[in-house]
Amino acid sequence: MNDMHLCVVNITFLGKGPYTFSVGKGECVGLTGKSGIGKTQLFRAITDLIPAEGEILLDGRASASFSPTQWRSKVTMVPADSSWWYDRAGDHFPVKHKTSLLRESCMLLGLEPEVLDWQVSRLSTGERQRLALLRALQNNPTVLLLDEPSSGLDAYHTGLMEKYIGNYLRQNNPAVVWVSHDPEQLKRVASREFRMEQHRLYQIK
Amino acid sequence: MDVIALTGVDLGLAASLLLLLSVLSVMLSLGLERKIIFFGCRMTAQLLLIGLVLRFLFASGSLLLVLLMSTIMLLAAGREVQARQKRKIIGLSGYLISVCAMFVSSFSVTVLALVVIIQVKPWYTPQYAIPLLGMLLGNTMTGIALALDRMTDQLHGRRGEVEQRLLLGQSWQEASSDIRRDCMRTGMMPIINSMAAAGLVSLPGMMTGQILGGTPPVEAVKYQILIMFLIAAGTGFGVVSAIWMSGLHLFDARHRLRLEILKSDKV
Structure with missing residues (x-):
């Protein structure tokens, strides 16, 4: 446990749990479980968007000892349906400089580099999904919770995204939890796999 | 110049406009006739009451x-x-x-x-x-x-x-x-x-x-x-x-x- 980056210890919320698991630095674990079991709520509990009993540790330090804004900059999730509130896509990115880097990332994900100047209303589901990932990565999170990140993408772009996250993992060493309903995808991206049930979470590989 | 005091008849005449409105509401099936009459009466009672309260309040100070x-x-x-x-x-x-x-x-x-x-x-x-x-x-x-x-x-x-x-x-x-x-x-x-x-x-x-x-x-x-x-x-x-x-x-x-x-x- 001690070399684990993110440790979730006996957390319960909304009548679910207790759940215990941990993810190492630079590791990607898969998370499955039938629809509605509460995978998204688990992510919301870990990012402290909903109250939960139990303990969540980042390198041995409890979440309560971080300020909420600090915690969510380090431990963030990319929700399955992304939200946008400004007209222009690029305005949603917290870091305004380094746009050339951002445009490069866009291309790696199969997005046109001008996509940042587009109106949000013009973006497709898949484009929004990829931009939401890039937006979340701008804070350099050390824990990344991905909620079906490629659900709106075709096989080709799914491949690009898996590759992109794989590279990010090697370069920045975050801990990643990847929710997917596609067992093949989890086989490709995750080193271990957990299954979530109403009152327990267990490793299946 | 003094205010012309209003009599009950004067207010009654104005109230008959509301009655007319409720008849219209029935004809157009707006379903508002009960509300119009109820809140009209309630408003009258509230204001009469506050008139009395204010008279008392102003006198006592x-x-x-x-x-x-x-x-x-x-x-x-x-x-x-x-x-x-x-x-x-x-x-x-x-x-x-x-x-x-x-x-x-x-x-x-x-x-x-x-x-x-x-x-x-x-x-x-x-x-x-x-x-x-x-x-x-x-x-x-x-x-x-x-x-x-x-x-x-x-x-x-x-x-x-x-x-x-x-x-x-x-x-x-x-x-x-x-x-x-x-x-x-x-x-x-x-x-x-x-x-x-x-x-x-x-x-x-x-x-x-x-x-x-x-x-x-x-x-x-x-x-x-x-x-x-x-x-x-x-x-x-x-x-x-x-x-x-x-x-x-x-x-x-x-x-x-x-x-x-x-x-x-x-x-």
């Missing part, structure tokens, strides 16, 4: 009674704000937010007007204090109710956006800044609009009343200008404090959006 009356008006306004919201903060805290916001704005502005501006002696003279407070409460109530209703409704409808912003490491103040700004504007728009229309489109009720009562128009207008300033300032302060307090309630210390403290009574 006691500070204690003025304070009691003001408190009752404040609590009633708080209840009205709660009743006008689609989704309200449950329990006493929701009620307290509206009451506090109105207390801060209406009471302070009324006392300021009485002591510093009009300089009535004593400052609580009911002929001045009660109507002033009534006008301020009535208007801040509208503004605060609009702003709070929009605040809870927007936070409910735009939850995904607010939580996404929290996930990007923003504080609750940043994450809700657009929404809060929008709600404050909504709350202040009616009074800004009525300032724009005053005198051109509408002759405000108080001024009209004073003119009917024989006050020279220019004097009446000056009072109306004073009231407009007070109402606009009071509504503004009230709306800002109501939005700030409701924000503190709807987000917790860990900057989480706690929509479970809202209850919606209509669909």
Whole structure:
């Protein structure tokens, strides 16, 4: 446990749990479980968007000892349906400089580099999904919770995204939890796999 | 010039217009006839009662009674704000937010007007204090109710956006800044609009009343200008404090959006 980056210890919320698991630095674990079991709520509990009993540790330090804004900059999730509130896509990115880097990332994900100047209303589901990932990565999170990140993408772009996250993992060493309903995808991206049930979470590989 | 006293027959004639309206409502199946008659009667009873209360209050002129009356008006306004919201903060805290916001704005502005501006002696003279407070409460109530209703409704409808912003490491103040700004504007728009229309489109009720009562128009207008300033300032302060307090309630210390403290009574 001690070399684990993110440790979730006996957390319960909304009548679910207790759940215990941990993810190492630079590791990607898969998370499955039938629809509605509460995978998204688990992510919301870990990012402290909903109250939960139990303990969540980042390198041995409890979440309560971080300020909420600090915690969510380090431990963030990319929700399955992304939200946008400004007209222009690029305005949603917290870091305004380094746009050339951002445009490069866009291309790696199969997005046109001008996509940042587009109106949000013009973006497709898949484009929004990829931009939401890039937006979340701008804070350099050390824990990344991905909620079906490629659900709106075709096989080709799914491949690009898996590759992109794989590279990010090697370069920045975050801990990643990847929710997917596609067992093949989890086989490709995750080193271990957990299954979530109403009152327990267990490793299946 | 004395006011021409109205007789029961005069009021009855005016009331018959309402009867006519309810007949029309039946014919057009608007379903409003019961409401028109019920609230017409209720309004009559309320106003007759307040007429009697004011006669007594003006005769006594006691500070204690003025304070009691003001408190009752404040609590009633708080209840009205709660009743006008689609989704309200449950329990006493929701009620307290509206009451506090109105207390801060209406009471302070009324006392300021009485002591510093009009300089009535004593400052609580009911002929001045009660109507002033009534006008301020009535208007801040509208503004605060609009702003709070929009605040809870927007936070409910735009939850995904607010939580996404929290996930990007923003504080609750940043994450809700657009929404809060929008709600404050909504709350202040009616009074800004009525300032724009005053005198051109509408002759405000108080001024009209004073003119009917024989006050020279220019004097009446000056009072109306004073009231407009007070109402606009009071509504503004009230709306800002109501939005700030409701924000503190709807987000917790860990900057989480706690929509479970809202209850919606209509669909």
